[in-house]
Amino acid sequence: MEIRNLLASDWEAVKLIYEKGIGTGNATFQTSAPSWEEWDSSHLAGCRILADEVGKVVGWAALTPVSSRCVYAGVAEVSVYVDPAFSGIGIGLTLLDRLVNLIEAEGIWTLQAGIFPENIASLRIHEKAGFRILGTREKIGKQDGIWRDTVLLERRSKVIL
Secondary structure, eight states, X not given: OXXXXXXXXXXXXXXXXXXXXXXXXXXXXXXXXXXXXXHHHHSOTTSEEEEEETTEEEEEEEEEESOSSGGGTTEEEEEEEEOGGGTTSSHHHHHHHHHHHHTGGGTXXXXXXXXXXXXXXXXXXXXXXXXXXXXXXXXXXXXTTEEEEEEEEEEEOSSOO
């Protein structure tokens, strides 16, 4: 498996994996995948990677800034998605670990993640990658008319203090 930068030409495969995540109901509040242009403009250019298994995109990870305010310039939210056909073999953790290694070069000092409590696999890989649970954000958003909680996690850089 190769971990490489995510390119515009990868979007259709990335979007398909994202849509599979949306379909689970436990990956995101989003109800549909955005266009490439919308996704591209909302994600940090230096922190977009994917897992390629013999020419097939099997997972991806990327960062979005949490705020446009300058004091939060080094804080980003992480997204990690793995094709369900390839889940449980370490791809998500590999992607997350690689992102953690990239953040200092991009000036990122804090990563955060909001994960549905039902998404046990995602919670586990984030904790293995050095994230700590800060708490539960109760009824933070509605999905299909039902209030949902998210577990808020963060990981601080050990280099940028």
